[in-house]
Amino acid sequence: MDHRPFEDWLVDNQTLTVDQKRQLKAHLQECSSCASLAEVNLALKSVRLAEPEAGFVDRFQLRLTARKTAQRRRNFWGFFILTVSVCGLFSWVTWPVLQDLVQSPVNLLTTSFSSLVSFWASLQAILRAGMVLFKVVPGFVPAYIWAVILFAGGAWSVVWVASLIKFTKYPQGV
Ligand SMILES: [Zn+2]
Structure with missing residues (x-):
């Protein structure tokens, strides 16, 4: 057809x-x-072409503004809740210390000072132990081993310095 x-x-x-x-x-x-x-x-x-109703643009902008405002409010409350919960958690964790600080600042100071002192004491003890070791050990080790160690250290330093100079001279590896 x-x-x-x-x-x-x-x-x-x-x-x-x-x-x-x-x-x-x-x-x-x-x-x-x-x-x-x-x-x-x-x-x-x-099918008629659907035209936007009168005042459509105005209503659209109004709705957009309202949505933006709502979002801003949501953001604010989200931030507020986050801040409050973080602060709450922080106070809960540090509450014993805070309580001490509020009740007796002097006490807290004394505690921290004593812990500092004990730390210093243990550091001194470690230093003393190291010094004793340093004084005792050389007696057990034969002199030639110290010579060997010194010589090896010196040689290693020379090699190190030489390689350093070489690499500084030719940084591009020419
Ligand atoms: Zn036909």
């Missing part, structure tokens, strides 16, 4: 003469393909 002129008429929405209209009607009665095309065309024509 030849749909040629009828399809074009339907698709292009051409203005038809009376004779053309009659031909089209006759064709649509026997051609289901063109009939459905005509139906779709009719349906499309009946």
Whole structure:
């Protein structure tokens, strides 16, 4: 079946003469393909282009502003709750110390001072132990081992310094 002129008429929405209209009607009665095309065309024509209602832009902006404000409020409350919970946790953890500080600042000072003193005492003990070790050990180790250690250390230092100079001279590895 030849749909040629009828399809074009339907698709292009051409203005038809009376004779053309009659031909089209006759064709649509026997051609289901063109009939459905005509139906779709009719349906499309009946759909009105929906225009935005009056004041749409204003309402949209109002809604946008309201949403922004709500978000800002949410952000604020989120921040507030976070701050409060962090502060609460911090006070809960440090409460014993805070309590001491509030009740007797002198006591706290004494405690920290005594812990500092004990720390200093243990440090001194460690230093003393190290000194004793330093004094005792050389007696157990034969002199030539010290010589070997010294020599090795010296040689290693020379090599180290030499390589340092070399790498400083040729930083690009030329
Ligand atoms: Zn047809």
